[in-house]
Amino acid sequence: MSQWHFYIIRTVDRFLYAGVATDVDRRFSEHRRGGVRSAKYLRAHKPLKVEFSQLIGKKGLALKVEYRFKLLSKNVKESIVRGTD
Secondary structure (H helix, E strand, O other), X not given: OOOEEEEEEEEOOOOEEEEEEOOHHHHHHHHHHOOOOOOHHHHHOOEEXXXXXXXXXXXXXXXXXXXXXXXXXXXXXXXXXXXXX
């Protein structure tokens, strides 16, 4: 059974992108290449680095974490990335 991670990527223009994957390094490489396996958002906002990654476990739970994160305000998202929340 695959273990899923929730991750946050910082873009070159300082935006945050959140996603889920079983292998964060592989997924980040796919995003950096900008091909068909890259997220459409990250083709327009080039990925800079993985700011945060957390092992979640089950895919369904990882998707819920991603959804809830995307509902947060920019300030709260930034505090999570900094580790102050």
